[in-house]
Amino acid sequence: MIYEVENFPSREITIQNEKFLYFGGTAYLGLQTDKDFQEIFIDNIKKYGTNYGASRKANVQLAIYEKAENYLADFIGSEDCLTLSSGFLTGQMLVTYFHATNRQCFYAPATHEALHVLNTKNHESFDELVHDINHNLETTNKNPVLFLDSMLLNGKNYPDFEWLGKINLERITVAVDDSHGFGIVGKNGTGVYELLAKLNPRELFVCGSLGKGFGIQAGFIAGTKTSIENLRSTNMYAAASPAAPATMATLLASKKITDIKRKILLENIQHFISNISRIEQFKFLPNYPCFAFENEKLAAHLEKNKILVTNFNYPEEKDHLVLRIVLNANHTQNDIKRLTTLINNFS
CATH class of the missing domain: 3.90.1150.10 (Aspartate Aminotransferase, domain 1)
Incomplete structure (x- = not known):
């Protein structure tokens, strides 16, 4: 009901x-x-307004965004980080970016719709997924992209990600939605980035919502400096309105x-x-x-x-x-x- x-x-x-x-x-x-969190948020709304609709590429830029992104990168343990207005949009940025470059994309079972574009589907089983990725690596010299969610209650992903050990990750770009883990799991709520980085994938992106674990309407993508700069150069990043600056300031002030x-x-x-x-x-x-x-x-x-x-x-x-x-x-x-x-x- x-x-x-x-x-x-x-x-x-x-x-x-x-x-x-x-x-x-x-x-x-x-x-x-x-109440204390709300007071911080209200104070920041008074300073920054309720919304900021300008492009992050505009000639007038609010310093709070870079401060928040530097804080997030340091907190997560990544080289760099960018923020957008929602976790869903961060997933869409990643999947659009990789499909535009014609990369072969694989989807783990139960991967969230945020990491999908039209006509993409999840694999039905992890065994089938591992088989298909390994076959791809054996028959091509290309480097595919693997999309997955961090938190599955069947235990297939966090905390062990055991099935990833059956794949040569040195040739795989891994893109993970950590919306439901970031702020909750990992050391002091840092999520899964450092855990997955230890598996040495060719490239690692972790994205997701800041709403679940941090109570604000925004999303993030963590990765290397080069990777994040590539995303910042996309039309999507330039065209999309950013998260409200008051949310970024609240993130910093509410630790x-x-x-x-x-x-x-x-x-x-x-x-x-x-x-x-x-x-x-x-x-x-x-x-x-x-x-x-x-x-x-x-x-x-x-x-x-x-x-x-x-x-x-x-x-x-x-x-x-x-x-x-x-x-x-x-x-x-x-x-x-x-x-x-x-x-x-x-x-």
Whole structure:
């Protein structure tokens, strides 16, 4: 069932004058409703305005963008970084760039639509993907591009990316959407860039949203200086309006809050796991706040008891049902205790 709400869904939402605990969405650190974070954002809106529609190539340029991008590159561990107005747009920039150069492109299973253009499809299985890439490397002297998402709850990608070890990555450009990992996983929330860089791909790009882990409407692409400069020279970069400058300033000014929220989130994850009697009924990743399950009756049981979880068909109505419990940093231990008690008592 679809519910329309009037306020941002944080730990609680109100539906027809009734309060529900909410364990869904992607606001993992709960920054969007954090009062201190909001105050920083409001102050930056007063300084920079609500939007900045000029090209990043214009003759008048705001210094905050370069400051934010240098900060992100240093945080991620990449040589350089650029930002755009959304995570989806960063994926589209990468895929458009590589398809324009007629590179052979491969798509891992469950790769997000952000990394697709028309008529491109994901491989059905990782074994098939590895076979097809290796065959390509054996029969051509070209260097293909591999697109994938970082976070899959089946464990195929983060944290081990084991299947990548079966491919000669020295000839592969790897482009990864880390929207759901960046700000959450990795050392201090740095995501998967350094982890994948250790596998020594020919070239590495990591892109994604800053909305999930940092609470702002923007996207990023991390890579080498040469690679990022090539992207900055594209028409798409010149034509697209940038992220609002207030979001970039808020990113820089909110590090302390973000670090505190991340610590709380990790504590909530461990509290959930330690209080579930049968954790094997869920698919989940280390230190990650999403717990997938398959029993629709459990979702109905929770809803009957005033708890809503992620429960919808994705990406289209004809596609499979996504059932997930999603923790965020605004949940209290009592919230989680109530949730786990209901799950443990369900049969």
